[in-house]
Amino acid sequence: MMRDAKLWTWHVLAGVVILVFLGLHMAIMHMDAILGIFNPAGGHPVDWGNVVERGKSVFFTVTYVILLGAALFHGLYGLRNILLELNPPDWLGKAIGIVLLLVGLGFFALGAWAAVAAHTLATSL
Amino acid sequence: MSETKEVTYRVREFDPNRDAAPHWEEYRIPYAPGMTVLDGLWKVKELHAPGLAWRSSCRMGVCGSCGMLINGKPGLACNTQISELATDVVAVAPLPNFATIRDLVPDLRPMIERHRELMPWIVRDDVGERENPTAEFWQSPEELEHYLQFSYCIKCGCCMAACPTYATDPRYSGPMPLAQAQRYNADSRDGGFAARRELLFSEKGPWRCHYAGECSRVCPKGVDPAKAIQLMKRELVLSYLRLRKTKCPSQLAKKPAGIGRREGIPEAPAPTV
Numbered sequence: 001m002m003r004d005a006k007l008w009t010w011h012v013l014a015g016v017v018i019l020v021f022l023g024l025h026m027a028i029m030h031m032d033a034i035l036g037i038f039n040p041a042g043g044h045p046v047d048w049g050n051v052v053e054r055g056k057s058v059f060f061t062v063t064y065v066i067l068l069g070a071a072l073f074h075g076l077y078g079l080r081n082i083l084l085e086l087n088p089p090d091w092l093g094k095a096i097g098i099v100l101l102l103v104g105l106g107f108f109a110l111g112a113w114a115a116v117a118a119h120t121l122a123t124s125l
Numbered sequence: 126m127s128e129t130k131e132v133t134y135r136v137r138e139f140d141p142n143r144d145a146a147p148h149w150e151e152y153r154i155p156y157a158p159g160m161t162v163l164d165g166l167w168k169v170k171e172l173h174a175p176g177l178a179w180r181s182s183c184r185m186g187v188c189g190s191c192g193m194l195i196n197g198k199p200g201l202a203c204n205t206q207i208s209e210l211a212t213d214v215v216a217v218a219p220l221p222n223f224a225t226i227r228d229l230v231p232d233l234r235p236m237i238e239r240h241r242e243l244m245p246w247i248v249r250d251d252v253g254e255r256e257n258p259t260a261e262f263w264q265s266p267e268e269l270e271h272y273l274q275f276s277y278c279i280k281c282g283c284c285m286a287a288c289p290t291y292a293t294d295p296r297y298s299g300p301m302p303l304a305q306a307q308r309y310n311a312d313s314r315d316g317g318f319a320a321r322r323e324l325l326f327s328e329k330g331p332w333r334c335h336y337a338g339e340c341s342r343v344c345p346k347g348v349d350p351a352k353a354i355q356l357m358k359r360e361l362v363l364s365y366l367r368l369r370k371t372k373c374p375s376q377l378a379k380k381p382a383g384i385g386r387r388e389g390i391p392e393a394p395a396p397t398v
Binding site: 002005008012084085086 | 290333361
């Protein structure tokens, strides 16, 4: 019975996580001239040296995975809500939930693997 | 409003014993300044359609019986002046999002049943005091403010008719029952939060509300059900995260000391209920 309360609470918490990490992303990528954080090689934030340095960082690898999970959950839960507002029959509502769960898990596994692979590659350079 | 002394009523009529589907009928009635939409309906009934059915009672926006769709907006027929519609055509239909019993009479039972499920009354453990009260429960003016505006609800169903979520999801309880559950959850004399929580945590709870705000816009009593629902979400989320402060329902107020009845003032009659 608690399912709806639980999902909505995590939806809001995921939104907060996205806000923090997207804020960090914006600060690194678009405010480098002012802040200049996490760009140890200098120059543009997407220069090879900076990308490799961030790739070596466990902190960044972890934040990529957390942001990926939060964004997938937040987005797919929102999509589920929109689809359920079309008032599908019960079986279709359940099917939508299962399909979105599988899609989310699939993308999360792929994205997490990519983040870890990038970290492994960067540390080997 | 033009200078003509007549208005046209477009009325959506439906008799389940006679009609396969609802249909619109038009009537011309004389207009007089100060006429409400309800006055006009009585004139339609008097002059053209004696069988026309609707609910109404108090004529002063208190009982909540005459909720209907007036020129596309849910409202009370007794509380809506024809002049404020700024048109010579008054279109009236039963409240949407409810089945129609006949003509302008919506079937409000789903709303009332959900309202009852959410226990819209003071829930306390001290049943004895509740059944046979010996004094009043203490409440400060600040605590009263937490729920006062929600207690002005007259259960007319206008908010339910305006809610886009209730229109598409019959499992969603809708603004009236949820706002009334919040009215009691926010009452310092009430201890029923845990009892209502199970239903509110489910899909019948406030989770599908995405704050369109139509319920608050159309409420004829100025209640803000959308706010009640957001406050309720906050309380429920804090409860789920175990961050909500549990509070005991307020205790009995002490009887004032040293105050007696003045001479010549008779005793109140014995309670009849």
